Amino acid sequence: MRLVVFGRQGAGKGTQSARLAAHFDAPHISTGDMLREAAAAGTPIGLEAKGYMDAGRLLPDEVMLGVVEERLAQPDVLEHGFLLDGFPRTLGQAEALLGITEVDVAVNLEVPEEVVIERISSRRVCKGCGRIYSVAEPPSTNWTCDTCGGEVVQRPDDTSDAVAARLATYQAETIPAVHWFDTKGLLVTVDGVGTPDEVAERLIAAVEARLAERR
Template structure:
């Protein structure tokens, strides 16, 4: 099976990706892993990416697309199929992926979209607090410190504060919606309710993928 997994930050995409890979034995391709491997193996695109990263510049789309193409052309993909995680991030990258798959003779079979109300994600993502002395991480709702803890003993990182989380989600929604629409038009999107227990979410994904196999 050749799949994409999509979802907003905090939707549980990473957790479910690991479960899919474990159950269905597809190759997990995450953007970070792909970049690290391409640079370590000194591929043409890896060296090009490194030249941008070393200067502190953003890696342009054509290089990212090239790294994806290099990875999808490798032999393990032909045997097992893939789960692509963290790419495409923009509609332009989605079009590039269409071309890459066409050129490699690979057919995309499904897009798992973990769908969750953004307001619930704000609570999930902005609840993280850190103990000032120990650096230990807690969550106000899901993993609070001892009962009756003193809030003065904890702090929040700037990017965990609700305003920052909302902005991050807004950017992700603006970038992600055209991609979802693109794949929905091709009848590839399977929406999964993400605001459930982890095992229930995976059971729903399993039902979809069992039919696709």
């Protein structure tokens, strides 16, 4: 199983990617997590990635492709396939990916912009332990974490201006890659609004239906 998952920030892409990967027994490759781990470990690629991320920029395509190509050559991928989460992010990366491997299905987890803006801008996070709250479901006393007593705040990245900027980048850079997979006949679009269980069921059914068509 070789899967690519697309979705706007706040669409639940990370959660659903993990569930899909578990269902299809394929390694979940989150390029964001890989880069953060590499940066924390201080590897050359990690330090280069950190420079770009700290400046709020996307890594150059050739750097990202090198990272992904190396990961796709690992034994677990050769045996079980992969689920790519966070790559490709641009049309250039999409074209390059199909130059190094085949892809069975590209999933587009569709959640409207206004829904993700509402989800993210109402999110609040404990500075101590990272527990997630929301304006609708705050801690029981005065924005103090129920778990650790830490201060519960809005992250600077979660303000509606910051979210709008990232959504505009997604629209300009990533949507062309999504459309490109559609022109290849590889795209399945799934409604991502609902509980995590509902969305996971929908996703698995849609991917299985597409695989059955292709057999």
